[in-house]
């Protein structure tokens with residue numbers, strides 16, 4: 001948990017949790033991310049938005065070590081993490097949501113969490129299961145399931161969960177890492193309105209005492225959650241500010257013309 005004394009600081013000051021300077025990524029000569037500067041303030045919810053192909057996923061992968069930048073630097077609480085592996089970045093307190101594709105259909109939500117918690121406790125993820133080792137984590141696993149609304153489905157194979165429930169399990173798996181900075185990749189993608197609203201509420205809850213960065217195409221979600229928004233276009237920062245500021249920015253409106261933003 002963040003100490004409010006640390007996060008607030010003197011009036012006017014801002015503690016930056018995650019920062020990028022001059023960040024670029026080239027794929028065989030094509031610059032998907034171009035000279036991006038980004039400051040995510042400790043304790044805030046920060047949205048990365050932009051039309052299809054704007055570079056959001058690439059930036060997300062750079063920030064979490066899944067891609068190495070062509071140039072530029074990334075810091076976490078002032079510490080340079082440029083070029084580090086995802087596990088090392090997670091060790092610095094930055095973790096991203098897993099994709100549904102990383103869930104095991106035949107394992108239950110509780111087993112997923114027990115394995116993740118066991119991995120955190122040391123020894124890494126194991127491919128064999130020691131029931132006694134895993135049972136040590138049952139209490140915390142069940143708390144996390146309760147937190148994301150899956151308590152009643154703890155023993156159901158993940159393959160039988162509905163889409164929104166799988167996304168909730170992803171969220172619980174990131175929470176298991178107890179990151180200071182949590183990156184969520186399109187947390188409401190593909191959801192109906194009811195699941196979207198439930199997810200907004202869940203992100204609000206998990207954001208208490210943490211810094212959250214998320215990518216989402218749904219402007220209702222962005223407007224409901226984000227303290228600050230960075231708009232990307234063709235790999236560059238087009239605009240930044242509060243949701244109200246960027247949604248009224250002419251360049252942003254022009255960039256989104258013709259896009260379905262589910263507003």
Ligand SMILES: Nc1ncnc2c1ncn2[C@@H]1O[C@H](COP(=O)(O)OP(=O)(O)OP(=O)(O)O)[C@@H](O)[C@H]1O
Nearest residue numbers: 027030031032050051052053054055056057058059
């Ligand atoms: N591995 C890769 N090799 C070559 N080009 C890539 C690679 N990954 C992404 N790109 C290109 O980089 C650009 C940015 O892609 P990226 O997926 O980061 O955009 P995005 O904003 O996340 O888009 P979307 O909203 O559609 O997910 C696109 O033109 C894409 O085709």
